[in-house]
Amino acid sequence: MGEAQPTPTRCGYVALIGAPNSGKSTLLNRLVGRKLAIVTPKAQTTRNRLLGIAIEGPAQIVFVDTPGIFAPRRRLDRAMVAAAWSGAEDADEALLLVDASRGIDRDTRRILDRLARRSRRSILALNKIDLVPRESLLGLTDALSREGLFDPIFMISGLKGDGVEDVKRHLAASLPQGPWLFPEDQLSDAPERLIAAEVTREQVFLQLHDELPYASTVETEQWEDKADGSVRIEQVIYVQRPSQRAIVLGEGGKRIKTIGARARAELEHMLERRVHLFLFVKVRQNWIDDRERFEALGLDYDA
Numbered sequence: 001m002g003e004a005q006p007t008p009t010r011c012g013y014v015a016l017i018g019a020p021n022s023g024k025s026t027l028l029n030r031l032v033g034r035k036l037a038i039v040t041p042k043a044q045t046t047r048n049r050l051l052g053i054a055i056e057g058p059a060q061i062v063f064v065d066t067p068g069i070f071a072p073r074r075r076l077d078r079a080m081v082a083a084a085w086s087g088a089e090d091a092d093e094a095l096l097l098v099d100a101s102r103g104i105d106r107d108t109r110r111i112l113d114r115l116a117r118r119s120r121r122s123i124l125a126l127n128k129i130d131l132v133p134r135e136s137l138l139g140l141t142d143a144l145s146r147e148g149l150f151d152p153i154f155m156i157s158g159l160k161g162d163g164v165e166d167v168k169r170h171l172a173a174s175l176p177q178g179p180w181l182f183p184e185d186q187l188s189d190a191p192e193r194l195i196a197a198e199v200t201r202e203q204v205f206l207q208l209h210d211e212l213p214y215a216s217t218v219e220t221e222q223w224e225d226k227a228d229g230s231v232r233i234e235q236v237i238y239v240q241r242p243s244q245r246a247i248v249l250g251e252g253g254k255r256i257k258t259i260g261a262r263a264r265a266e267l268e269h270m271l272e273r274r275v276h277l278f279l280f281v282k283v284r285q286n287w288i289d290d291r292e293r294f295e296a297l298g299l300d301y302d303a
């Protein structure tokens with residue numbers, strides 16, 4: 001009698017793509033079971049790819065969060081959209097998220113048109129189903145399935161968790177057989193300095209409005225592990241104009257104080273240690289066309 005064969009391991013990349021604000025980063029965090037990607041109610045929050053690694057039985061699923069895909073205008077937009085598409089092209093599977101409360105909007109239409117040129121099918125997740133009545137989901141699912149681009153189609157709520165385990169199980173079974181590409185306990189590829197900058201950028205998106213979130217970027221400049229186990233982090237928030245710097249600082253420095261306080265609390269939670277966070281606001285008119293800033297974000301300046 002032969003011994004039972006161990007189940008072969010599987011591993012592969014699954015890119016989460018979709019229009020801005022469709023819920024990609026929320027879903028990534030839910031799939032991994034940890035907050036890795038920043039999430040805000042504003043569109044175009046995510047600026048670059050981020051890996052989130054999940055284990056489902058014998059499968060290691062490497063999820064790729066990507067920036068939203070939209071009609072780019074600025075150089076930064078172009079680099080973001082290019083990063084999203086290359087994330088999809090490099091992956092074993094592309095999982096398109098459609099916000100069920102928005103339906104097939106212009107950005108999603110563009111994505112569908114480009115997916116139609118691919119030789120293989122993608123997976124569809126109709127997301128935010130908690131926001132719409134069941135009846136209206138059927139019409140939208142029908143319209144999307146008639147595109148002939150998707151197999152299978154899931155209905156999920158990344159926020160509440162409905163349907164997410166089904167997606168995970170499906171992917172675990174369909175990824176190619178092969179060895180795991182990352183150590184079992186690794187959750188992401190993002191360096192801590194970058195995640196720390198993202199946490200502050202999340203506060204910039206949450207606490208500032210109009211053009212400001214889009215006119216700013218955050219970089220970690222110093223990271224010093226202290227002997228007492230705490231960490232000292234210095235970050236720069238770049239803005240484009242002195243008037244924007246004044247808004248970020250706020251009256252009597254109130255705004256920057258709140259941004260710093262909330263970012264620090266979040267960082268202490270994520271890093272599980274004490275954090276001393278120092279924020280500086282610098283005016284750099286052309287940061288948005290500055291090769292160095294793109295490199296800090298890991299984006300391709302010439303995309």
Ligand SMILES: Nc1nc2c(ncn2[C@@H]2O[C@H](COP(=O)(O)OP(=O)(O)OP(=O)(O)O)[C@@H](O)[C@H]2O)c(=O)[nH]1
Binds near residue numbers: 023043047068130156
């Ligand atoms: N009600 C509801 N809201 C959701 C769901 N998923 C995400 N959201 C909300 O939608 C907003 C955008 O979520 P994100 O995860 O940042 O969306 P994204 O696709 O990563 O956005 P970009 O990075 O800007 O492209 C946030 O306010 C989320 O809380 C969902 O399933 N249901």
Ligand SMILES: [Mg+2]
Binds near residue numbers: 037038039045067068
């Ligand atoms: Mg995102």
